[in-house]
Amino acid sequence: MVTGDPISAAVAACSQCGLCLADCPTYAATGLERDSPRGRIQTLALGVAPRDMTGPGFDGFWGCLACSACHEVCPTGVDVAGAYGAARQLSLLDERK
Ligand code: SF4
Ligand code: SF4
Numbered sequence: 001m002v003t004g005d006p007i008s009a010a011v012a013a014c015s016q017c018g019l020c021l022a023d024c025p026t027y028a029a030t031g032l033e034r035d036s037p038r039g040r041i042q043t044l045a046l047g048v049a050p051r052d053m054t055g056p057g058f059d060g061f062w063g064c065l066a067c068s069a070c071h072e073v074c075p076t077g078v079d080v081a082g083a084y085g086a087a088r089q090l091s092l093l094d095e096r097k
Helices: 006-013 025-030 037-045 059-063 069-073 080-095
Strands: none
Touching (some): 006 037, 037 080, 069 080
């Protein structure tokens, strides 16, 4: 990853504290970690993304509503929506290769 891009910045800034979970509408709907801001950042941190994420198993990735509710409550200012916007663009570019 390139230092300073939105994905690397989000991964580096997330302390996994979980303070954002109560404000995330998709986590409220499913209760699944993968659908939480913390889970989404963990997906990026593990290097699962960005690649082709259009297949089965990536519902949590595409399910982010980009509402930024997590960003508003995050003590370290993690921009999940920004990171996922960048990752989704890279994934779609990958898919077209
Ligand atoms: S995104 Fe922010 S609030 Fe959520 S787990 Fe990471 S550091 Fe905590
Ligand atoms: S931007 Fe995505 S991860 Fe953050 S609160 Fe909204 S739906 Fe949840």
